[in-house]
Amino acid sequence: MKRFFAIVAVMFIAIGSASAQRKVVEELVTTVEAQKSSIEAVQTEMNGIKAENTTLKQQLQELNAKHEQLMGNYTSLAQSYQLVATDVQTLRTTINGLATQVTALNDSIVKLSARPAAAAAPAEPAKPQYEVVGKLSNNMVAVKEGFLYGFINSKNEYVIKAQYQQVEDFHNGHARVKLNDKWGMIDTNGKVTVACSYDEIEHYHGTIWRVKKGDLYGLVSAANGTLVQAVKYSKIRLKINCQRAEMCINNKSGFFDENGKIAIAAKYDWVGSFLDDGTAMVQIGSKNYDINTSGTIVKYY
Secondary structure, three states, rough: OOOHHHHHHHHHHHHHHHHHHHHHHHHHHHHHHHHHHHHHHHHHHHHHHHHHHHHHHHHHHHHHHHHHHHHHHHHHHHHHHHHHHHHHHHHHHHHHHHHHHHHHHHHHHHHHHHHHOOOOOOOOOOOOOOOEEEOOOOEEEEEEEEEEEEEEEHHHHHHHEEEEEEEEOOOEEEEEEEOOEEEEEEOOOOEEEEEEEEEEEEEEEOOEEEEEEEEEEEEEOOOOEEEEEEEEEEEOOOOOOOEEEEEEEEEEEEEOOOOOOOOEEEEEEEEEEOOOOEEEEEEEEOOOEEEEOOOOEEEEO
């Protein structure tokens, strides 16, 4: 009987040991399954990262290709600019060379004309080296020799040698001339009375001329180059009605007289031209008036 109970006890111990082992195995299986799921999740995430990395590599390759294309375009533009700069420099050198040749030719002509004729050789009429481009005024006419302009008299003799880029006919004893891309004025003796420093010169009245620098205007005397009005006006009209010409400064308008003096101060927001009856319409704010040549209001609207 004791032996039976011993065998039964051993069996229960074995059964209990097998249950514990099965439980351990089940826990291990659960742990392995959990690790496997984690590994699969990590693998999925790695695949996503690899796909994203492939996309980024493709975008980087495209950006590199665009960068190389832009660098190629930049290189082509730089080469084109260099070629243009070289051409411009060559053209400038050619022009300077031609101007030097023209100057040398002018000097040679002057020297040749000063030489006495040989005693045995008959006198020959001088052959003009210039092209007449102007109209006779003050007993002179504008001519062009090479690329330069000057004035000759009725005897085909130079009074003012060809030295200017451009000239205009004489007007009241003075002529506009252009030098170094700027305008000035000379008298009939060739004396510079207004320095070549203006962008424009237009006749105003008598010996007074309108000059322009940049966007501003003034008035100058052609006789001595004195500024009658400083170059500070945004507008000076050349047309003079009833001895008055509109001017504008600081967005206000007024009138000069024919001598370039202020006849009516610049205080109007808008002005019209003077009519034959000696009146002009002006505006201050929203009010309109007619004024006479003295600036006195003669009519309200």
